[in-house]
Amino acid sequence: MRKTLLTLVLLCVLFTSILFSNTTLRMIQVFASPERTKIIENIIEKFEALKPGVKIELISPPYETAVSKVNIMMSNEEPLDIVEVSDWLLSGLVSMGVLENLERYITRSEQAKYWVDGVVEAARTVNNTAYIMPNAIYVKTLFYRPDILEKYNILGAPRSMGEMMAICQYITNGRDQYGYSYRGIDPVNFMDLVLCSFFNDIDPACMYKTTSGKIIFEDPRALEGLKFYIELYHKASPKDSISWGFDEQVNAFVSGLTPILFQDPDTTALLNYLLTTGVYKTAPLPVGPGGKVYPTFGFGGWGIPSYSKNKDIAWEFIEFFNLPENAAYFCKEYGALPVDSRIYESDPYFGSAVFDGWAAMFDDPVTYQITAYPIDNELWGEWFRLQGDIQERLLMNRMTPERALQEFTNFWKDAGI
Amino acid sequence: MALFIPTFSVIGFLTIYPTIRGFILSFQNYTVFNIRRIRYIGLQNYERVLQSGDFGLILWNTFVWIFFSVLFQMLLGLGLALLMRKPFKGRGIYAGFVFYPWALSGFAIGLIWRWLFDGSFGIINDILIRLGIIERGISFFSDPVLAMVAVITVNIWYGFPFFAIMILAALQGIPQDVYESAWMDGANPINTFFKVTLPFIRPVLINTVLLRVIWVMNYPDIIYAMTRGGPAKATEILSVYMINIVFYENNNFSKASAVGVIIISILMVFTTFTYLVTNTKRMEL
Numbered sequence: 001m002r003k004t005l006l007t008l009v010l011l012c013v014l015f016t017s018i019l020f021s022n023t024t025l026r027m028i029q030v031f032a033s034p035e036r037t038k039i040i041e042n043i044i045e046k047f048e049a050l051k052p053g054v055k056i057e058l059i060s061p062p063y064e065t066a067v068s069k070v071n072i073m074m075s076n077e078e079p080l081d082i083v084e085v086s087d088w089l090l091s092g093l094v095s096m097g098v099l100e101n102l103e104r105y106i107t108r109s110e111q112a113k114y115w116v117d118g119v120v121e122a123a124r125t126v127n128n129t130a131y132i133m134p135n136a137i138y139v140k141t142l143f144y145r146p147d148i149l150e151k152y153n154i155l156g157a158p159r160s161m162g163e164m165m166a167i168c169q170y171i172t173n174g175r176d177q178y179g180y181s182y183r184g185i186d187p188v189n190f191m192d193l194v195l196c197s198f199f200n201d202i203d204p205a206c207m208y209k210t211t212s213g214k215i216i217f218e219d220p221r222a223l224e225g226l227k228f229y230i231e232l233y234h235k236a237s238p239k240d241s242i243s244w245g246f247d248e249q250v251n252a253f254v255s256g257l258t259p260i261l262f263q264d265p266d267t268t269a270l271l272n273y274l275l276t277t278g279v280y281k282t283a284p285l286p287v288g289p290g291g292k293v294y295p296t297f298g299f300g301g302w303g304i305p306s307y308s309k310n311k312d313i314a315w316e317f318i319e320f321f322n323l324p325e326n327a328a329y330f331c332k333e334y335g336a337l338p339v340d341s342r343i344y345e346s347d348p349y350f351g352s353a354v355f356d357g358w359a360a361m362f363d364d365p366v367t368y369q370i371t372a373y374p375i376d377n378e379l380w381g382e383w384f385r386l387q388g389d390i391q392e393r394l395l396m397n398r399m400t401p402e403r404a405l406q407e408f409t410n411f412w413k414d415a416g417i
Numbered sequence: 418m419a420l421f422i423p424t425f426s427v428i429g430f431l432t433i434y435p436t437i438r439g440f441i442l443s444f445q446n447y448t449v450f451n452i453r454r455i456r457y458i459g460l461q462n463y464e465r466v467l468q469s470g471d472f473g474l475i476l477w478n479t480f481v482w483i484f485f486s487v488l489f490q491m492l493l494g495l496g497l498a499l500l501m502r503k504p505f506k507g508r509g510i511y512a513g514f515v516f517y518p519w520a521l522s523g524f525a526i527g528l529i530w531r532w533l534f535d536g537s538f539g540i541i542n543d544i545l546i547r548l549g550i551i552e553r554g555i556s557f558f559s560d561p562v563l564a565m566v567a568v569i570t571v572n573i574w575y576g577f578p579f580f581a582i583m584i585l586a587a588l589q590g591i592p593q594d595v596y597e598s599a600w601m602d603g604a605n606p607i608n609t610f611f612k613v614t615l616p617f618i619r620p621v622l623i624n625t626v627l628l629r630v631i632w633v634m635n636y637p638d639i640i641y642a643m644t645r646g647g648p649a650k651a652t653e654i655l656s657v658y659m660i661n662i663v664f665y666e667n668n669n670f671s672k673a674s675a676v677g678v679i680i681i682s683i684l685m686v687f688t689t690f691t692y693l694v695t696n697t698k699r700m701e702l
Contacts, residue, residue: 064664071449071668092450092667175553185645239556240536242648248535257537378450378667385665392649396561 024055025310025317027082030070030089031300032060035269039333047320054313056082074098077307081314085132085303090125091376093303099131100304105315106130111322111340117362118370119339122299126376131303133318135327136336138264138298139370140193141357142283143271145259148177157283158260161197161228164286168236168260181249181258182233182241187391188373188384189296190262194232195225196371197288207294207371208412215417217408225288226394226401233395242395253280264298268354269335282357284368294371295361299339379415386411436681443674448667462675471650479634479654481565486572487629491622493573494580499614501581502588516578523575527642530571534558534643558644561651568640568652575639580625587621588614623695631684655680 029040037060044056061069067089073080075096085093093099106112106123119137123130144157152171158164168179183190196202198221203209208216216222233241238257241248250267252258254274261267262285271280285293302318304311320326324340328347331338337350337358344350351359361368374380390407393399446458466472501512518526533540536556545551557567591614599609637656640646646653646661653661659676662669 068449068664068668075449075452096450096452185647238537239559240554241559242556243558243644252537255538381665381667385661388665389650392647396559396649398649 022053022055023310023313024057025081025314026057026059026079027084027317028059028061028066028070028073028080029084030061030063030066030086031084031266032063032066036334039330043321043326043330044317046326047317050320051313051316056317071096074305077305080305081308081310082317083303083305084300086300087122087125087298088373088375088380090131091380094126094131095378098306100306100308100311102130102133102304102315106133109133109319111319114341115339116341116344118297119299122297123301125372132301133303133322134299134301134339135322136300136331136334137339138266138300138336139295139358139361140189140262140264140285141295141361142285143253143261143263143267143280143357144283145253145256145280147279148256148259157281158286159284161194161286161288164260165228165232165236168232171259172236176257178238178252178258179236179260180232181244181252181261182237183244183249183262184242184392184395185245186384186388188387191226191229191387191391193262193285193293193295194229194288195222196294197286197292198222198225198228198290199288199294200290200292202292202294202369202371204369204371206374206417207296208374208417215409215412217405217412221290222405223401226405230394230401242392265337265358266335269333272335272354278353282354284357284360284364287367292367292369294369296373297370300336374412374415374417377415377417379411383411383415439674439677442671443678445671447671447674448669450667458671462672463679465672466675466679471653474650475653475655475658478565478650478652482569482572482640482652482654483630483633485569486576486633487626489569489573490576490580490629491626493577495584495622497577497581498584498588501585516582518575519578519582521575523636523638524642526571526575527639530567530639531558531643534567559648561648564644564648564652568643571639571643572633572636576629576633579629583621583625584618587618591617623691627688627691630687634680634684655683 027044029036037058040058044058048054048056067086070083070085070089071092074083074093075098077098083093083099085099090099102123112120115134116137119134122137123132123134142157146156149155149167149171152167154167154171158167164180170179172178192207196207196216199210199216199219201211202216203211203213210216210219238252241252241258244252246263249258249261249263250270253261254271268282285295287293302321304314304318308314321330322340324342324346327338327340328343328350330336331343332347332349338344386407390399390404394401394404443462444457444459445455446461447455497515501508501515505511532538534542534557536542536554536558539554539557542551542554546554555563557563595613595617596609599613604612634654635656637654637660640652640654640657641660644652646657655676659673659680662673662676666672
């Protein structure tokens with residue numbers, strides 16, 4: 001009997017090793033940076049050690065061109081087995097028909113049972129079908145520098161947009177101290193956060209509509225919000241922040257030039273490296289006159305191209321990547337919110353003060369109401385450019401806020417949301 | 418004839434095919450998201466480009482960018498070549514330093530200069546403040562004129578060594594006895610420059626200007642790295658516009674190709690016109 005069992009086990013090992021021998025998976029990430037690449041490579045190494053014969057070749061295109069690269073590779077059906085899909089990339093790839101439906105894998109997966117609220121909906125954003133296995137959540141919060149604010153006798157973070165404006169204006173001297181770390185390039189999500197906080201009836205399923213179905217830019221409250229946001233630039237932000245991207249925003253925050261910043265959790269990894277513990281804190285996003293604020297639930301995840309010849313092994317890796325120990329390592333080192341609820345309970349880092357802002361927001365989903373972008377709309381990609389261009393014109397007084405809102409309204413009416 | 422086949426094959430594969438393909442693409446609806454539903458849409462892409470409210474501004478920006486870049490590159494290059502004409506100790510090392518920018522990547526240069534010009538942390542502002550010239554940092558990238566000045570300055574810095582190299586080579590080809598005859602006839606240095614030096618280097622100058630106009634027009638690297646065409650399209654030239662269409666309009670390669678065809682057409686008209694004018698002048702001489 002023992003001999004038979006032993007033979008069976010050996011046969012299984014032999015069969016598995018033949019099956020997986022010399023399999024090379026090609027994987028592409030879209031948020032590449034040298035640090036992130038190293039983190040993913042470490043997880044790949046662990047997987048390869050567990051699966052002799054399986055090799056994973058990681059492709060890490062530069063961040064700026066990564067989305068185009070993924071689009072082009074997948075549309076040409078170039079060899080790929082695992083693809084990182086950000087929320088803003090998802091609908092385009094699904095409409096191209098190049099992403100595998102992962103429902104059969106996810107419904108069998110133990111991990112899906114432990115997903116935090118919102119992840120299931122995120123995975124099934126398009127066609128109510130899971131085309132990706134989410135690996136991280138990105139929700140904006142308020143980062144602030146108590147050490148700078150205390151110099152001006154300001155204790156704690158602003159709780160409302162009005163309070164934030166008052167603080168930012170108060171500390172701005174126009175030379176070496178400003179209040180707010182403005183985002184000039186790709187302002188989507190920064191402008192919207194402020195503008196929507198003037199509402200109290202944003203549609204949870206679409207940030208640009210009210211619950212009554214009206215496009216928000218047609219509403220007088222949008223004008224108030226937009227004027228407020230422009231004032232924040234003119235009265236409390238450095239002039240050159242009109243051309244700031246992520247790097248400049250964070251750089252200004254680290255140097256103390258602008259002690260108030262809205263950003264995603266991936267900023268924490270950078271700040272933990274650049275600043276000593278406790279120098280920065282997070283707090284919930286300030287609420288607007290509507291008594292609410294509407295962060296969006298950003299996410300990224302791994303998908304499998306529909307034309308991949310190694311779908312099952314690719315899925316094995318995706319599950320391996322999302323095991324609590326690997327996901328915790330990835331989220332901590334890269335700076336992201338884990339999708340697996342077990343990590344928040346088991347890893348003290350995710351319960352530390354760094355996460356106060358997010359913890360408070362998630363505890364009060366009525367005030368901090370999560371909403372979504374119309375990312376499945378065909379014109380979503382063009383919205384970026386339009387909103388960015390118009391913001392620049394607004395800040396340079398080359399367009400009136402009324403005209404800008406008219407343009408926004410026309411765009412979304414044409415887009416049919 | 419058979420000996421030409423390899424050359425024609427390489428040129429055909431690397432130049433002619435992509436040009437024809439780009440031309441065809443500009444009449445289609447090729448975006449990455451409808452790669453399986455590509456069809457001909459006539460002149461729609463051209464209409465969208467030409468009817469865009471910003472096209473006039475982009476054309477004007479392109480003209481300003483080329484005119485000032487090439488003009489100052491030529492003047493500085495000429496000055497430098499004249500200074501380096503006579504041998505001096507360490508000329509080789511000095512020339513190496515001067516020509517160094519030409520060997521760098523345009524995109525890397527753009528990123529470096531972006532930080533140098535930064536309104537809050539830039540070295541240029543820091544120096545100006547320390548020298549007492551300004552009180553607070555200038556926000557180069559928040560002002561349309563200053564942003565254009567900044568990108569053109571960097572392009573001049575990057576491109577003038579090329580002019581210097583070309584002009585220096587031409588200067589070294591001028592026979593010394595021509596200068597000696599001019600001096601014996603009583604010509605002063607200014608007369609010598611205009612009557613001897615300039616006519617001798619004129620063909621090189623014309624060809625170099627022509628080359629540089631083509632290159633500068635097709636050179637989005639510095640602008641893309643420094644401003645991406647902003648603020649409010651103040652530095653957006655045709656080649657940057659083309660890239661922005663690909664990146665920000667759902668990878669619309671067809672519309673971008675239409676811009677590419679417009680660029681080629683403008684350059685063809687310019688090149689033909691330049692050759693006609695310069696050949697006429699030569700005949701007049």
